[in-house]
Amino acid sequence: MxxxxxxxxxxxxxxxxxxxxxxxxxxxxxxxxxxxxxxxxxxxxxxxxxxxxxxxxxxxxxxxxxxxxxxxxxxxxxxxxxxxxxxxxxxxxxxxxxxxxxxxxxxxxxxxxxxxxxxxxxxxxxxxxxxxxxxxDASQILAFDQEAEQLRAAIDQLHPDQKEMIEKAYIGDLSHQEISAQTGLPLGTVKSRIRLGLNRLRNELKGLR
The missing domain is CATH 1.10.1740.10 (RNA polymerase sigma factor, region 2, helix turn helix motif)
Structure with missing residues (x-):
C-alpha cells in the first residue's frame, strides 16, 4: 500500500x-x-x-x-x-x-x-x-514499552535452554505439550526449564510493577 x-x-x-x-x-x-x-x-x-x-x-x-x-x-x-x-x-x-x-x-x-x-x-x-x-494515554503506552524492554533484557540474560522455552511459551504462544512435540524434549523437562526461567525472571524484575 x-x-x-x-x-x-x-x-x-x-x-x-x-x-x-x-x-x-x-x-x-x-x-x-x-x-x-x-x-x-x-x-x-x-x-x-x-x-x-x-x-x-x-x-x-x-x-x-x-x-x-x-x-x-x-x-x-x-x-x-x-x-x-x-x-x-x-x-x-x-x-x-x-x-x-x-x-x-x-x-x-x-x-x-x-x-x-x-x-x-x-x-x-x-x-x-x-x-x-x-x-x-501516552504515559501508559510509554510505560508498556519500557516494561517490554526490561522484560526482553531479562530474558536475554537467561540460560539458553531456559530462554528458548520461555520464548516459545510466552512469545510464541505455544503450550507445554506443543513445545515438547516441537523440540522432542520430555514434557517434564520443558516444564522444569520454564519454571526455572520464570523464577529467575521474577528475581530480575522485582522492581517492575
Whole structure:
C-alpha cells in the first residue's frame, strides 16, 4: 500500500497548535481529531491512504493495549490485524457524534479480545470491562514499552535452554505439550526449564510493577 504524507502527521509537532480562536489545542486532542478525519475518509471515500495512516498510527498502540491485558505478542498481532480489517469493513457504522474514532476502534479491540478470552475459558481482565470512552494515554503506552524492554533484557540474560522455552511459551504462544512435540524434549523437562526461567525472571524484575 502506497503511503502519503498522512503517514507521519504528528512528526515534529511537540507543542500545542493555536486554534482559530487563538487558544491552544492540546496535542492529544489534535491527534484525536486527525484520527476522526482519517476514519471519515475511510467511511465516505474508502480512502486507502487514510486507512494506511490510521493503521500506522494505531496498530502499535492497539498491540500494546492488547498485550497489556494478558495476550501474547503473536496473538496480539493477529487481533490487531483483525481489528483493523473490521474497521475497514465497518467504517460505515462510525458516527463521530456518538464516539471518538479512537474510542470506537478500541471498543472493537476490546470486544475481539474478550471473545477470544471467553473461547479459551479464561477470566476476563478487569481492565477490559472499564469505560471505553478513552484510549490508553501516552504515559501508559510509554510505560508498556519500557516494561517490554526490561522484560526482553531479562530474558536475554537467561540460560539458553531456559530462554528458548520461555520464548516459545510466552512469545510464541505455544503450550507445554506443543513445545515438547516441537523440540522432542520430555514434557517434564520443558516444564522444569520454564519454571526455572520464570523464577529467575521474577528475581530480575522485582522492581517492575
Amino acid at each position: 502506497m503511503m502519503t504524507t498522512l503517514e507521519k502527521p504528528f512528526a515534529g509537532r511537540t507543542r500545542p497548535r493555536p486554534s482559530k480562536t487563538g487558544k491552544t489545542v492540546p496535542q492529544q486532542k489534535q491527534e484525536t481529531s486527525q484520527l476522526t478525519v482519517w476514519l471519515i475518509a475511510v467511511r465516505d471515500q474508502r480512502d486507502r491512504a487514510a486507512f494506511g495512516a490510521l493503521f500506522d498510527y494505531l496498530a502499535p498502540r492497539l498491540k500494546g493495549f492488547v498485550m497489556r491485558n494478558g495476550t501474547g505478542a503473536a496473538q496480539a498481532e493477529e487481533i490487531v490485524q483483525d481489528v483493523m480489517l473490521t474497521v475497514w469493513r465497518k467504517a460505515s457504522m462510525f458516527d463521530p457524534h456518538r464516539a471518538q474514532a479512537s474510542a470506537w476502534i478500541y471498543q472493537i479491540a476490546r470486544n475481539r479480545q474478550i471473545d477470544i478470552i471467553r473461547k479459551e475459558n479464561r477470566p476476563v481482565p478487569d481492565e477490559l470491562t472499564l469505560n471505553p470512552d478513552t484510549e490508553p
